[in-house]
Amino acid sequence: MPRPTANLPPETHTQKAYNPRVLLFHGVVAILLLTLAGGLAWRQLLRTDDDHERERRQSQRRVLVPGPRGNIFDREGRLLAGNRARFGVTLALDELHTKFHGQYVKIRDNYRAHGDKDLPTTAQMEQIARFTVVQDYLQSINDTLKPLGRPEQLLDGEALERHFEQQLLLPYLLVNDLTPSEYARLIEQLPAASPLQVYASSVRSYPRGPLAAHVLGYVAAADDARPADNHPDEDDTAAPPEIFPGADLATFKLKGTVGRLGLEARFDDLLQGETGGAIYRVSPAGYRINPPLEKYAPVAGHDLTTSLDVDLQAAAEDSLGEQTGSAVALDVNTGEVLVLASAPGYNLQDFTPRLSNAAAADINTRGAWFDRAVNGLYPPGSTFKLITTIAALQAGAITPDEPIVDCEGTLAIGGHVFTCDNGLGQHGEILLRDAIAQSCDIYFYTAGLRTKPEVIAREARRFQLDQPSGLELTGETRRAIIPDPNWKKEHQHQDWYQGDTANMSIGQGFVRVTPLRMACLAASLARNEIATTPTLLHNPNAPVQHHEAIGLTPEQRAVLLAGMEGCTTTGTAKILSSDVGELHKIPNLRIAGKTGTAQIPDKKNIAWFICFAPLDNPRIAIAVAVEGEKSGETTAGGQYAAPIAQAILRKWNEKQLSQASAAPVVLFPTPPATPPAP
Amino acid sequence: MRPQRFDQARPFLTLGIVALVWLLVPAVVKRFARASFYELQAPGEVTAAGVRQLQEFWALRTRSADDLIAAGKQTADALAFYELSARQQEQLAAENERLRALLNLPADPGWHYEQARVVRRDFSAWWQQLIIRKGTDYHIPVGAPVVYAGGVAGRVREVGAHTSVVELISSPGLRLAAVVEGDTRPVSYQGGENPAFGASRGTVEYVPLDVITLIGAPRRLLTSGLGGVFPAGLPIGTLTHAEPAPDGLFKTGEVRLDPALSELTEVTVLVPLHPEETAPPVPAP
Numbered sequence: 018m019p020r021p022t023a024n025l026p027p028e029t030h031t032q033k034a035y036n037p038r039v040l041l042f043h044g045v046v047a048i049l050l051l052t053l054a055g056g057l058a059w060r061q062l063l064r065t066d067d068d069h070e071r072e073r074r075q076s077q078r079r080v081l082v083p084g085p086r087g088n089i090f091d092r093e094g095r096l097l098a099g100n101r102a103r104f105g106v107t108l109a110l111d112e113l114h115t116k117f118h119g120q121y122v123k124i125r126d127n128y129r130a131h132g133d134k135d136l137p138t139t140a141q142m143e144q145i146a147r148f149t150v151v152q153d154y155l156q157s158i159n160d161t162l163k164p165l166g167r168p169e170q171l172l173d174g175e176a177l178e179r180h181f182e183q184q185l186l187l188p189y190l191l192v193n194d195l196t197p198s199e200y201a202r203l204i205e206q207l208p209a210a211s212p213l214q215v216y217a218s219s220v221r222s223y224p225r226g227p228l229a230a231h232v233l234g235y236v237a238a239a240d241d242a243r244p245a246d247n248h249p250d251e252d253d254t255a256a257p258p259e260i261f262p263g264a265d266l267a268t269f270k271l272k273g274t275v276g277r278l279g280l281e282a283r284f285d286d287l288l289q290g291e292t293g294g295a296i297y298r299v300s301p302a303g304y305r306i307n308p309p310l311e312k313y314a315p316v317a318g319h320d321l322t323t324s325l326d327v328d329l330q331a332a333a334e335d336s337l338g339e340q341t342g343s344a345v346a347l348d349v350n351t352g353e354v355l356v357l358a359s360a361p362g363y364n365l366q367d368f369t370p371r372l373s374n375a376a377a378a379d380i381n382t383r384g385a386w387f388d389r390a391v392n393g394l395y396p397p398g399s400t401f402k403l404i405t406t407i408a409a410l411q412a413g414a415i416t417p418d419e420p421i422v423d424c425e426g427t428l429a430i431g432g433h434v435f436t437c438d439n440g441l442g443q444h445g446e447i448l449l450r451d452a453i454a455q456s457c458d459i460y461f462y463t464a465g466l467r468t469k470p471e472v473i474a475r476e477a478r479r480f481q482l483d484q485p486s487g488l489e490l491t492g493e494t495r496r497a498i499i500p501d502p503n504w505k506k507e508h509q510h511q512d513w514y515q516g517d518t519a520n521m522s523i524g525q526g527f528v529r530v531t532p533l534r535m536a537c538l539a540a541s542l543a544r545n546e547i548a549t550t551p552t553l554l555h556n557p558n559a560p561v562q563h564h565e566a567i568g569l570t571p572e573q574r575a576v577l578l579a580g581m582e583g584c585t586t587t588g589t590a591k592i593l594s595s596d597v598g599e600l601h602k603i604p605n606l607r608i609a610g611k612t613g614t615a616q617i618p619d620k621k622n623i624a625w626f627i628c629f630a631p632l633d634n635p636r637i638a639i640a641v642a643v644e645g646e647k648s649g650e651t652t653a654g655g656q657y658a659a660p661i662a663q664a665i666l667r668k669w670n671e672k673q674l675s676q677a678s679a680a681p682v683v684l685f686p687t688p689p690a691t692p693p694a695p
Numbered sequence: 696m697r698p699q700r701f702d703q704a705r706p707f708l709t710l711g712i713v714a715l716v717w718l719l720v721p722a723v724v725k726r727f728a729r730a731s732f733y734e735l736q737a738p739g740e741v742t743a744a745g746v747r748q749l750q751e752f753w754a755l756r757t758r759s760a761d762d763l764i765a766a767g768k769q770t771a772d773a774l775a776f777y778e779l780s781a782r783q784q785e786q787l788a789a790e791n792e793r794l795r796a797l798l799n800l801p802a803d804p805g806w807h808y809e810q811a812r813v814v815r816r817d818f819s820a821w822w823q824q825l826i827i828r829k830g831t832d833y834h835i836p837v838g839a840p841v842v843y844a845g846g847v848a849g850r851v852r853e854v855g856a857h858t859s860v861v862e863l864i865s866s867p868g869l870r871l872a873a874v875v876e877g878d879t880r881p882v883s884y885q886g887g888e889n890p891a892f893g894a895s896r897g898t899v900e901y902v903p904l905d906v907i908t909l910i911g912a913p914r915r916l917l918t919s920g921l922g923g924v925f926p927a928g929l930p931i932g933t934l935t936h937a938e939p940a941p942d943g944l945f946k947t948g949e950v951r952l953d954p955a956l957s958e959l960t961e962v963t964v965l966v967p968l969h970p971e972e973t974a975p976p977v978p979a980p
Binding site (some may be wrong): 087100101102162197198200201202204205206207208210215217219290315317620686 | 797867868869870872881883885901919921922923924925942943944945974
């Protein structure tokens with residue numbers, strides 16, 4: 018309490034200018050202020066980067082748009098797989114915040130006005146509001162398209178809610194698959210500045226339907242439709258950071274596609290476009306604030322030019338028709354695959370935008386998923402006699418001018434009677450040339466027995482018949498079989514008998530090869546080499562392949578080729594030299610071929626034909642394998658397989674002739690720039 | 696006595712109260728006020744246009760008699776030509792009708808042509824519009840197509856009692872379904888951003904990739920007739936160039952519009968004879 022002083026009036030109080038208790042209070046305030054300032058400095062100066070980063074992650078969203086896939090062409094630049102537009106109408110939900118709220122208020126007031134006791138929750142009323150607003154937009158589309166006869170579309174409430182919860186920044190697809198007339202009508206009648214917008218999405222298109230279906234494969238929607246908010250690191254389709262920043266942001270992705278089979282799968286990385294998109298700032302409620310902070314245009318994927326020839330492929334598939342089988346044609350010099358047909362096939366148009374359950378079941382029922390050209394393992398039948406011939410000639414077991422047997426239609430080997438199934442009679446004393454042309458089984462049983470199974474197997478393996486070809490398709494079979502005594506011991510736990518050798522000599526028994534490999538054999542024989550590496554990629558400047566020579570003497574090779582030509586003129590495939598009918602001879606085209614009819618006990622027979630042409634300058638090699646319709650039925654290669662090869666050859670020949678006639682005639686050849694060296 | 700500071704703040708207070716009242720009045724009052732303002736303004740616009748025409752009339756009166764005689768001859772020639780064209784048009788229409796009947800095709804929807812003088816041209820970076828001197832008094836409907844001698848002029852956006860606002864095709868707010876001449880696939884045309892003194896331009900989207908435009912040979916863009924608003928075959932502009940869009944599916948391009956669009960003095964409104972067969976613009980829900 019202040020003390021009164023003598024000089025001052027009694028009502029006057031004095032106070033000490035200096036009070037230790039006040040000083041203490043000042044100190045406390047100063048400490049508090051310092052703490053505050055320190056905290057502020059800590060936040061604003063030292064933690065500013067962290068806070069800025071947190072704010073960025075909270076308020077920015079990334080929207081990714083996949084780039085369109087590249088196209089696939091045939092060797093002449095004709096489109097096999099491309100992209101087509103699919104028109105639809107989208108609704109930008111993130112622009113409807115005000116409308117949603119207004120509708121919510123209306124619904125809430127309505128409930129309150131009616132005194133309804135069972136008042137829905139706020140979340141339920143918001144959901145109803147969203148459904149009502151979007152339904153109104155959809156109805157306006159329905160009304161606009163009604164004069165064109167389009168049936169009314171109903172709103173899927175669950176899909177809408179899912180989209181709202183997970184993909185608010187992406188436009189919601191209201192109507193899809195518009196026809197050009199519907200699209201045009203909406204273009205003209207929707208206001209330009211409306212949340213409703215006509216948009217075009219890209220879907221894979223296979224303009225040639227079922228053509229080369231197994232080779233092209235198909236695409237399916239990438240299973241990444243979920244928002245990547247919680248798993249940004251798992252964002253597998255996002256562009257690399259240096260191209261598209263913001264990998265740490267919550268990301269929304271429009272669904273892309275991935276190759277599932279064939280070239281679409283094998284070259285998926287090449288065909289995939291570069292992802293584009295934008296980074297947006299969003300409101301606390303998650304609604305987009307335009308314009309985007311950053312924007313990147315998607316880039317189309319690379320195109321792929323295959324070695325296939327659409328004309329030849331179509332000829333092969335048309336000729337195969339309803340049969341089950343496959344046909345392969347190669348460019349003899351480069352190994353480029355001109356035809357890779359497998360039947361039954363499927364229509365690739367059924368896969369866009371997605372394969373229906375019914376279509377998938379149909380493909381399953383028909384066994385059409387299986388690519389018989391690349392994965393079909395069949396006994397090669399008499400086409401294998403060419404390997405037996407080469408092995409026997411090289412081993413000195415036979416010579417071209419020695420009639421090693423007198424074919425009487427049967428031959429007893431190891432207590433079993435083996436028959437000659439070709440020629441419907443007895444070939445008598447027969448030389449190698451005619452044995453190949455007439456496909457005399459007795460001759461080749463004998464040749465095989467003289468040669469030994471290990472030698473024949475070694476020769477077959479030299480031609481790589483037991484190896485995958487390395488073609489650029491995923492899942493090529495590795496289960497081809499070239500048997501020998503060791504193989505039988507290891508896999509069958511049995512001894513090798515002479516009958517096994519006889520069977521192997523004519524491509525029966527345990528031998529299993531693919532049509533693709535047999536086409537490689539035909540191409541290799543045409544070049545007088547042991548191997549052909551097939552490829553599905555077209556290179557107009559591809560060099561001629563060179564591998565190890567077969568090793569036959571010119572005389573031996575001449576007899577081999579004469580036998581093969583004889584097969585198509587007077588032998589088992591003489592149907593190709595007919596003068597009349599659909600299979601009439603292709604003029605001026607000498608074909609070297611070999612038929613085969615493989616009999617699989619209790620299973621369907623396989624008709625084979627392998628060939629190359631022209632004989633004097635081979636350019637194309639073909640292998641055809643056709644499965645018989647019923648088990649035990651005789652399905653002769655010359656009757657069922659050779660006509661398919663001839664259809665391919667006929668088309669190929671027509672194209673050669675038309676190209677030759679279209680080539681410019683050089684009347685005055687340009688002289689060389691520099692005179693030739695003396 | 697009120698403090699002086701209150702007097703100083705009174706204008707701001709009044710403004711705030713007025714703004715608050717405007718904010719709170721029902722939407723119908725606002726709409727009425729806006730429409731009334733537009734209608735009150737319209738006579739002024741029409742009078743101004745009339746005065747301008749009078750000026751032009753008096754300016755023409757200063758021409759020599761020889762000029763007027765020459766102009767009269769030209770007009771007579773043009774009239775004769777148009778008379779002949781009108782006859783041919785009638786014959787073609789009759790033939791068209793006969794063929795439609797023969798093939799059991801629906802009758803041509805048909806239009807009623809309403810010529811209208813341009814009262815005002817209103818251009819900015821955001822909108823491009825005309826005000827014409829006909830409105831509900833001539834049964835002009837909202838959304839009706841508007842044409843001129845060079846092709847499409849635009850579309851009626853608002854209709855007053857005696858005037859209407861036409862959104863020009865150079866306006867970014869106007870979009871229509873078009874076709875490139877010689878092709879049948881519809882593309883999307885939209886007015887572009889137009890510079891203050893530059894030529895009017897539009898943009899075109901969803902142009903098929905095989906549509907080629909050469910620098911020396913631009914291609915015309917025409918109405919498709921598929922949109923339900925504009926009849927087919929009316930010129931829109933010239934597609935000067937088109938380049939592949941990032942989607943890899945289409946091209947986007949630029950359309951050069953007729954410079955005469957900015958000098959229009961008279962247009963024709965196509966009033967549909969059967970409004971139920973032609974669609975008005977979709978109202979925002």
